[in-house]
Amino acid sequence: MQRKKECVAMLLAGGQGSRLYALTNNIAKPAVSFGGKYRIIDFPLSNCINSGIDTVGVLTQYEPLVLNEYIGNGQPWDLDRSFGGVHILSPYQAKKKSSWFEGTANAIYQNMAFMKKYNPDYVLILSGDHIYKMDYAAMLKAHKATGADCTIAAIEVPMKEASRFGILNTNEDGSIYQFEEKPKQPKSNLASMGIYIFTASKLFKYLTEDDENPASSKDFGKDVLPAMLNAGEKMFSYRFEGYWKDVGTISSLWEANMDLLGEEPNFDVNDPDWKIHSRNPLAPPEYIGEKAVTGNSLISLGCEVEGTVINSVLSSNVVVEEGAEVIDSVLMAGTVVKKGAKVIYSIVDENTVIEEGAVVGEDKEKNAGIAVLGRNITIGAGAKVAAGQILDKDYKGE
């Protein structure tokens, strides 16, 4: 008997994340740091292993270096397997043709051989842009129970935001009768989460047809799902009720980080029943100094805090010197905030140095926007970075 996997996951991680500006200059969006010690891709990968799915293809295209290194052999997620495990799938040169991934559907189509190797009954399609905890096994169970050809995970969003999403119009039993991609006048507020389970044979059939269709833009939401619906395939929605956040913009990334804070956080990463696995930093416990003031914050291993940290999320090895203040901010690994410097309502990427007395950002209450500093840059002593400003180069001030 041929060895097989019941369900194979395909994780779309090629997104450029252009709305994250300086944060995705050199790395793919799924590799962006989140919540102190995580990267965005830790969430779908942890969901997979926690759901019993141990075969994951990660489709990369844009700036894959950091992501490839981070995923490595998949060991931090227990995805180093002799049969299955996590595999990076990048565009490749084939005998007949070679091309970049042209759209989400095309990316999966080009890796049909990878999926077929495991002879799966089902294929789970995921994206690497969201922060959430979800049991895919429960979704698969629902997919089998309804006998669907395709099941789409869906969440209710506020009606006024519905036109930003792919909207599912469903019957009472959850079956989908209409799929509208970013409708101007949405009929419902049930949004697709970009998480699909396909019965494998149907997926392969429709991907092949889609590839042969010159009019198609090779996208799941725009092409493949409508084609299946038009052909009368059984498509069901799967209601998800829980925390789910697209972190594709500066403000949503900031908000999602803040959602980890508080006594009853909107999203709890410290959940023993659903661990989020990650590649752990090699660092000693954080040191909180004699004069330090800390309130409502997450602080990671290897940090040295002598100053003030309020309502903030600090990744590993961040230094906050005496008299420095970090308020309402997200500081990624290795950031240094020198004496007397202030970082307010900002996101600062890895290994950036804010010299003495510099001020980055402005009070959140002023509603002037989040300041963003890219990685490996230096903000000169006494320099002032205005609210909402985005910098990806050294800055000495005016």
Add this chain to the structure above:
Amino acid sequence: MANSAVGVIFSNVHDENIPELSRHRTMASIPYGGRYRLIDFSLSNMVNAGITTVGVVTKYNYQSLLDHLGSGKDWDLARKDGGIILLPPYSDETDAPYTNRLEALKGITGFLTHRNEDYVVISDCDGIARIDYAAILAYHEEKNADITMVYHEEEGPVDSGYFMTLTPDEEGRITGLKINPKLKAKAKSNVYINIMVIKREFLINIIQDAMTRGLSSFGKDILSKNVDTLKIYGFRYEGYYAGIDSLQKYYQHSMELLQKDVRDALFGARDIYTKVRDSAPSKYMDGAKVSNSLISDGCVIEGTVENCILFRGVKVGKGSVVKNSIVMQDTVIGSGAQLDCVITDKNVVVRDRRHLAGCAELPYFIAKGRML
């Protein structure tokens, strides 16, 4: 050059020095510094010197050690050839498990014989230091020594139940070796810190010879007796060293980690490895007051923490004040409690409004899993 050495770590030595913490575990697996176990230091030193095969000699109580080491992957020692090799006592119906170091070494001659590295680095795990073992190996080769012993200058008497002092000549050759000498207050002495380099084949010969002659003490019968005939050299280690030979020393040295120079010496290079647990970053709530403390991941702090070391997953409730204490993994301190100079082992529960206090000379120790 370093990959021409194999490591051997003794995990059970001197357990009796610190019975509170070694009751359910080996010396090697005593928690230290918030997220480490004692063995992490010698193991990381070996790995950082390019040693890829380490035999860990164990005798009893080694469940926690097995759990900690796992496959060795966290030290990059999950290898096809070598890696971490656990060496539990080997005995048949005619032998009992070993009772001294020579017998322990005899028990691992199979391991030593089957390796092909030139040298063996032997280390105990009751000393905390970040030492460049590659430099010791280079020194050993340069001196063409039979044995190189690493020492550290200490002042005053040594508390340990069993120790050696070395007298090197100008060239570094050891001309005098004393076991448990009486040391005067403030007198400086070169105390052997239980790290040794020796040629592998030479070690095997010594062991076999000692067995046929019925010798029992490596220190007395081999080193001390042959100090004139063997080429024993001393390697002077001048960096930070913390010998853990009592609960009091454990407490005192742990607290030294709150000094920046000590932290920098041990962790500055970020190359001390340990088992990872995938805990979330620690959470500092509104109202938490933390000062001069080391905090590991997965903690939730709502109270006051001053001059403390908190291990992974510790919870400090509202209104609690924890001072000068070492709080081990997953200990839960309720609200309104007060702790001063306390060491809690793992999984201790301190209920609301309890007051517990010891003093620096005699910290109040709470055993694993206790509920107070």
